[in-house]
Amino acid sequence: MKYQHIVHIVSERIKNDEYNFQYALPNQQELATEFGVSRMTVKKALDILKEEGVIYSSRGLGTFVVQHEKLQKISTYQKKQQTKQFSYLKQMLSFEKKHPHQLLQQQLAISAQQNVYAATFIRYRNERPYALEHWFIPEQVIPGITQETLEQDLYHYIEFELGLKLGDTSYTISAVVANEVDKLHLNCTDNHPILKVEKLSFLRTGCPFLYRICHYQAAMKSYQFFDAIKKNK
Amino acid sequence: MKYQHIVHIVSERIKNDEYNFQYALPNQQELATEFGVSRMTVKKALDILKEEGVIYSSRGLGTFVVQHEKLQKISTYQKKQQTKQFSYLKQMLSFEKKHPHQLLQQQLAISAQQNVYAATFIRYRNERPYALEHWFIPEQVIPGITQETLEQDLYHYIEFELGLKLGDTSYTISAVVANEVDKLHLNCTDNHPILKVEKLSFLRTGCPFLYRICHYQAAMKSYQFFDAIKKNK
DNA sequence: AAGTGGTCTAGACCACGGT
C-alpha cells in the first residue's frame, strides 16, 4: 500500500520539523511527482493525516501542519504514562457461570435463559489496589471460556482461537462513591470517590460480547479523549 | 457531492430495514450502476458509513450492516437525553481579565504577561444546580470578548465575527470530591462526589483558545464515547 | 488569471474468501 508509506514519510518530516506550521506543505501534485504516484494516492495519505489531526487543508490555500501545542499535549500525556513506569497486576477474585440479571440482559442483548460468564478482578498498580472490575460475557457469543482464558488474553482467544473480528468499545464514565465491595478491596473509607467506567465491547458485526463495570480509585485514574465539535470546512 | 447523496440513501435503507445484517449489501459495482456513478464514488460513500460504524466490509465477502444492538444503544441513549426534556440555564457568576497562573500558561501555551479572560458559570438543569464551570480564554487568540459574548454564543463569535475555524476539543475526565466553591454553589455537603471534566478546545490551526474546568454533580452527569480498539482487518 | 485542494471518472490490477 503506497499511501501508508507516504503517511509514514510525511509524519516523519513533520516530527523532524521539515514541514511545520509556518508554511504550507508542497501541493498534492508536487508530492505525487516526488513519490512517483498519482495525485489521488497522495490525497488518500493526506486524508489519513487529517483524520489523525496532524494536518488540515483549505481549498485554494494549501495543506498545513497543525501547531505544535496540540500534538505536544497528546505526546507528553502519553510520555507521562510511559515514563512513570508503573507495574500492573491483575488478580481474579471470582469466576462463575450464571444467568443474567436484567441490566446484563439489556446490555448484552440476551434473554434470561442464556448463560453468562461472570468474573471479578482486582487490579494493582505498583502494588497498590487500583481498580475493581466486574466482567460479563455471554456464553452463546464467546463459548468455551475458562478461568485461564480470562487470566491470560481474552482478545487473543476471541481473535485467534475463535476466529472472530473485534469491533468498537463504548465507554460510559461517571463518578460515584465507594460501595461496600469497593471499600473492602480498594482499601478506602466511607464516601471515597470512585471513577466508574462501563465498557461495552462489540464484535465487528455489532454483537455485544463483553460488558465491564470498572471502579477506579479516583486519584489513580483519568480518561482522555478527543471529540470533533464540528466538521465545518 | 454525489457521495453524500449516496450516504444518505443507503442510511435510509438501513433504517428502513431494506438492508439488514442478515444479507450483504449489493456489491459496489451494482450500487455504482444503480446510482449512475463510478465505483470509486460508491466506495467513498461506504467508507463514510464504515467510519460511522453503520457497516463493515470484508475483501472477498462483501459489505454488511452492523447488527442493530449497537446502534440501538446509541440512538436510545440520545433519545433518552432528548425525551427527558430537561430545561437548561447558564448563569455567569464572575468575569474578569487577568494574568494566567502556571496551569493556564501551560494549557493555553502562553506566557505570564499575556492577558486571559476568566469567567465562572453555574449551570442549572430543571432549576437544580448542575455544574460549576471555570472558563479561560487568551486575549491574544480571541480578542474583544465581553461579558455578553460569553453569555450568548462564544463559538458564533469566533466563527462569524472573527472568521476563525474551529478544531477539536480534548476532554480529560476524573472523579474528585467537592471543594469549598462546589459546596457553596452546587448545594452539596462534605465528600460529595464530583465528575471533573477538563476541556481544552483548539482552533483548526492547533492553537488552544479555551480551557474549561467543569465540575458536575456526580449523579447528574455521565460521559459516553466510542473507541476503536484495533483497526485489524 | 493562477494556483490550490475536492470530486469524479473508467478503467486496471491485486488480495482475500469461498467453491
Next chain:
DNA sequence: CCGTGGTCTAGACCACTTC
C-alpha cells in the same frame, strides 16, 4: 476458479482563495 472489496492510475472538472 470466481466474486468480492482494496488500491492505484491519469486524467478531467469544479470550488475556493489570492493576486
